[in-house]
Amino acid sequence: MSDHPSLRRLIEGVELPAEERRELLSHLQACPGCRAELAERDPSLLFAILALEPVPADVLDRVSRSAEAAIAREQGRSALRRTYAWGSLAASIVVAGLLGAYFWTQRGLDAPPDRPTVVDAIPAPAADAAMPAGMIELLDSPGSADVVEMTVGDVEVVMIFDEAMGI
Amino acid sequence: MRDEGELIRAAVDGDTEAVSELVRRKREQVVRIAYQVTGDWEDAVDVSQGVFVRLWKGLGRYDPSRRFDTWLYRITVNAAIDLVRSRERGLQPLPDEPQELPASPGRASAESALDLAELRRAFARLSARLAPKQRAAFVLREIEGLETAEVARIMNVAESTVRNHLLQARRVLRLGLEREYPGLVPEGFRKSEGES
Numbered sequence: 188m189s190d191h192p193s194l195r196r197l198i199e200g201v202e203l204p205a206e207e208r209r210e211l212l213s214h215l216q217a218c219p220g221c222r223a224e225l226a227e228r229d230p231s232l233l234f235a236i237l238a239l240e241p242v243p244a245d246v247l248d249r250v251s252r253s254a255e256a257a258i259a260r261e262q263g264r265s266a267l268r269r270t271y272a273w274g275s276l277a278a279s280i281v282v283a284g285l286l287g288a289y290f291w292t293q294r295g296l297d298a299p300p301d302r303p304t305v306v307d308a309i310p311a312p313a314a315d316a317a318m319p320a321g322m323i324e325l326l327d328s329p330g331s332a333d334v335v336e337m338t339v340g341d342v343e344v345v346m347i348f349d350e351a352m353g354i
Numbered sequence: 355m356r357d358e359g360e361l362i363r364a365a366v367d368g369d370t371e372a373v374s375e376l377v378r379r380k381r382e383q384v385v386r387i388a389y390q391v392t393g394d395w396e397d398a399v400d401v402s403q404g405v406f407v408r409l410w411k412g413l414g415r416y417d418p419s420r421r422f423d424t425w426l427y428r429i430t431v432n433a434a435i436d437l438v439r440s441r442e443r444g445l446q447p448l449p450d451e452p453q454e455l456p457a458s459p460g461r462a463s464a465e466s467a468l469d470l471a472e473l474r475r476a477f478a479r480l481s482a483r484l485a486p487k488q489r490a491a492f493v494l495r496e497i498e499g500l501e502t503a504e505v506a507r508i509m510n511v512a513e514s515t516v517r518n519h520l521l522q523a524r525r526v527l528r529l530g531l532e533r534e535y536p537g538l539v540p541e542g543f544r545k546s547e548g549e550s
Contacts, residue, residue: 202501217467223540230539231527233468234477235496237390240470242382249399250381254406255374261407262370 390493391434435486480530491519
């Protein structure tokens with residue numbers, strides 16, 4: 188009986204090293220006595236011997252060929268998707284640039300009139316200077332400033348004299 | 355020869371030789387499990403092709419701290435179960451099994467080597483009565499020889515669920531063997547229905 192290996196670990200479901208398991212199952216296939224021992228626990232365990240069934244060589248070849256071909260097709264599709272993605276991005280940038288340039292130029296044509304530049308402060312007239320004709324002096328002067336309003340012809344002129352500010 | 359980790363890294367980096375080598379190393383395991391679950395070599399080849407494409411697409415997300423084979427088996431079992439289920443929905447009919455029982459060799463089988471082809475026919479017929487997940491659990495545990503914990507990880511279920519699948523599967527297969535393939539069951543052994 189020493190030629191008959193122990194079936195304990197197989198029955199208990201211990202994961203055996205591949206080679207050891209293959210030897211055990213090969214023995215089971217050949218030894219009716221050991222099969223009977225195994226079946227005593229559970230006849231369905233006999234199906235473990237199916238692990239010895241070889242995979243036909245042509246099946247293995249077909250798996251390799253079909254898998255590699257399918258992966259190569261996926262690699263091609265991935266490359267095409269990447270090219271498409273970069274192309275779309277580049278096109279979007281160009282379109283955005285063109286639109287931006289268009290609206291920028293349009294903005295230039297409709298630009299509001301230039302803002303008036305700051306007019307140099309008018310120096311205060313000398314204290315003894317005569318008031319020009321048509322001048323109307325405003326009595327309400329803000330702070331230290333003197334505000335003078337006058338009409339010359341059709342033009343209204345307002346002058347502000349502020350010694351503190353030098354105007 | 356590159357180790358598996360190196361091979362996977364190279365495959366992730368787009369090394370087509372590494373991809374081919376990975377397919378060559380794993381194809382037997384994949385097609386065998388696919389065959390055990392679907393019961394048909396053609397289906398097994400189709401399943402295997404899909405498995406390797408999914409594997410390649412998912413390599414970038416593979417976590418090297420986890421066992422590679424667990425992930426591979428999971429993809430394989432799920433793909434095989436999906437195929438079996440699609441057949442059961444009537445999209446692809448199961449191949450017709452001959453109704454006559456094999457000639458019972460009686461005591462002869464108790465004294466001779468077991469015919470693998472006969473065993474295969476018995477399994478194909480009887481396991482077709484199992485739910486796909488029961489069949490998958492039985493294949494992984496009893497035919498592929500994986501531990502219950504590993505089967506649970508592959509099938510992404512609790513160990514108790516695996517044990518339940520196995521209990522159901524063994525009961526159906528045992529009863530079927532006794533009734534329809536008595537020649538395969540060694541002489542002198544017969545368990546009555548209802549015993550565990």
